[in-house]
Amino acid sequence: MIVELPVETPFVKGHGTENDFVLLPDANGALEVSPGQVAALCDRRVGLGADGVIRVVRTDATDDPAAVAARGEAIWFMDYRNADGSLSEMCGNGVRVLALYLATHADVDAREPLPIATRDGIKTVTFGEVGITVDMGTPSLLGETRVSVGEQSWTATHVDLGNPHAVALVEVGLDTLPTPLPAPVYDEATYPHGVNVELVSRVGAPEDHHVAMRVHERGSGETRSCGTGACAVLAAVATADEAPRGTTYVVDVPGGRLHLEWTEAGTVLMTGPAVLVAEGWVTLAEEAVAEPVEEPVAVPS
Numbered sequence: 458m459i460v461e462l463p464v465e466t467p468f469v470k471g472h473g474t475e476n477d478f479v480l481l482p483d484a485n486g487a488l489e490v491s492p493g494q495v496a497a498l499c500d501r502r503v504g505l506g507a508d509g510v511i512r513v514v515r516t517d518a519t520d521d522p523a524a525v526a527a528r529g530e531a532i533w534f535m536d537y538r539n540a541d542g543s544l545s546e547m548c549g550n551g552v553r554v555l556a557l558y559l560a561t562h563a564d565v566d567a568r569e570p571l572p573i574a575t576r577d578g579i580k581t582v583t584f585g586e587v588g589i590t591v592d593m594g595t596p597s598l599l600g601e602t603r604v605s606v607g608e609q610s611w612t613a614t615h616v617d618l619g620n621p622h623a624v625a626l627v628e629v630g631l632d633t634l635p636t637p638l639p640a641p642v643y644d645e646a647t648y649p650h651g652v653n654v655e656l657v658s659r660v661g662a663p664e665d666h667h668v669a670m671r672v673h674e675r676g677s678g679e680t681r682s683c684g685t686g687a688c689a690v691l692a693a694v695a696t697a698d699e700a701p702r703g704t705t706y707v708v709d710v711p712g713g714r715l716h717l718e719w720t721e722a723g724t725v726l727m728t729g730p731a732v733l734v735a736e737g738w739v740t741l742a743e744e745a746v747a748e749p750v751e752e753p754v755a756v757p758s
């Protein structure tokens with residue numbers, strides 16, 4: 458009798474401000490990971506546990522259109538999946554963790570800017586003394602919307618960072634909101650593909666340019682940080698503050714602190730930490746055994 462052995466694959470586990478990821482090194486594009494396998498890897502009881510999975514593949518070894526478009530400009534592609542197995546365009550914390558992985562495990566010179574291809578185009582990463590900085594591109598402010606969590610409802614700013622966000626400046630202390638955050642209710646017409654919801658309060662006076670946020674991520678539930686979310690918060694709050702370009706903001710998240718600048722050129726520079734915590738081999742489950750993520754609830758407008 459032939460017994461088929463389970464498929465084992467190498468992994469690296471890392472986080473940026475406690476937004477954690479399983480990285481699957483796949484330079485030559487040999488790995489096919491199903492949504493069920495991603496969900497099982499991310500499950501915190503039966504898997505490794507993570508907010509998302511990053512398949513690390515060369516742009517010339519995958520036919521993802523974003524990777525194909527980036528060939529010649531970026532060697533590496535961030536194939537990002539949320540904890541429920543869904544794809545996302547971008548992950549601001551994940552791209553720093555991926556950059557650290559490449560600088561320590563691949564032929565990447567950390568003294569040079571590193572272009573990384575994502576489904577939201579190429580992001581350039583630089584390694585500095587106080588953290589890793591990513592040029593996150595230009596945020597688009599797309600007007601007002603509304604989000605609710607439980608009984609509470611707020612006006613929110615619709616911001617696109619390649620992925621969709623709703624940023625609400627709430628009047629209450631963030632620690633008075635339920636933990637974990639229940640799935641927010643949002644307008645389905647505004648966000649046909651779901652939304653990441655950031656709830657924000659100020660730390661100090663508006664002129665301190667310092668805020669705190671909690672986030673409920675599309676496809677992952679409440680997480681300890683969201684890099685694209687922090688950039689969306691910067692765009693919404695700096696606009697409300699009428700802050701001139703070049704002003705820097707500090708965004709506190711449950712898992713740490715991110716530093717942001719909306720530059721004269723219109724792009725957002727985000728600086729924060731990245732940590733690699735473990736590496737080894739993992740068996741990719743044949744079927745999803747994970748709990749489903751509680752998704753935000755879409756309501757027709």
Ligand SMILES: N[C@@H](CCC[C@H](N)C(=O)O)C(=O)O
Pocket residue numbers: 476509539544545546547548549550551620621653674675676677680682683684685686
């Ligand atoms: N945590 C990430 C964002 C991950 C993707 C997001 N959940 C989505 O579906 O758009 C970040 O640091 O930006």
